[in-house]
Amino acid sequence: MADLIDRKVYKPPEPKKIKISWSKIFGYLLVVATFIVVGYLFYPWGKYYFEKYILRRPEASIVQIKDGITPREKKQEIYFKIETANIKIIAPIVEGVSKSDLKKGIGHHPETPWPDEKRGNVIIAGHSSDIDPNNDYGQVFRDLSKISIGDQVNIVYPDSEYIYKVIGKYEISPSDATLFGQDGGPRLTFYTCSPVFTNWRRLVYVATLEQIKTQNR
Numbered sequence: 001m002a003d004l005i006d007r008k009v010y011k012p013p014e015p016k017k018i019k020i021s022w023s024k025i026f027g028y029l030l031v032v033a034t035f036i037v038v039g040y041l042f043y044p045w046g047k048y049y050f051e052k053y054i055l056r057r058p059e060a061s062i063v064q065i066k067d068g069i070t071p072r073e074k075k076q077e078i079y080f081k082i083e084t085a086n087i088k089i090i091a092p093i094v095e096g097v098s099k100s101d102l103k104k105g106i107g108h109h110p111e112t113p114w115p116d117e118k119r120g121n122v123i124i125a126g127h128s129s130d131i132d133p134n135n136d137y138g139q140v141f142r143d144l145s146k147i148s149i150g151d152q153v154n155i156v157y158p159d160s161e162y163i164y165k166v167i168g169k170y171e172i173s174p175s176d177a178t179l180f181g182q183d184g185g186p187r188l189t190f191y192t193c194s195p196v197f198t199n200w201r202r203l204v205y206v207a208t209l210e211q212i213k214t215q216n217r
Helices: 002-009 022-054
Strands: 079-083 088-095 106-108 121-125 152-156 160-172 187-194 201-214
Touching: 152 187, 152 201, 160 187
Parallel strands: 088 106, 121 187
Antiparallel strands: 079 088, 079 152, 106 121, 152 160, 160 201, 187 201
């Protein structure tokens, strides 16, 4: 009789219900999303410092090309000049884009023409964030992103001035050599590394020749 009563009174435990806390799930997703966004934003800087200081890879801040126009030595001083409400750069242009060349000013790619040749695509490059304290031009193009479409850029010779109008702005990968194209009329292409303190991308500007001023005009 006691066994019968026990069997009637006993009730098996109900299975536990799984409670979903949507607020906790949302919180976890928010944390993961934050890490993804922060990682994406800081990836260029992390990659740059990892390659430079951990892997000890050589700098590759300037695209190099082998084919093109025969280099021509420039004996006279030539300057790159832009002055707007947002940016002011006045710096010498030197022949070559090696590390030593870019300590002397903005580098002209020897494979491309100079402005006074009045043809093809003049290509120059400068550092945006070289931290070498001995490089006076290590950040000459640091604020290049402040240049806008329509701004005027001048290449100044001792006896003449070549006036260009900016018509294009874009970014490419370091290995992309399409900016070196020589088709079309006389123009100026100038570029630097982007974002600042990395060599992840190249910020490129294209300007067309608008006018040539001489001392007699």
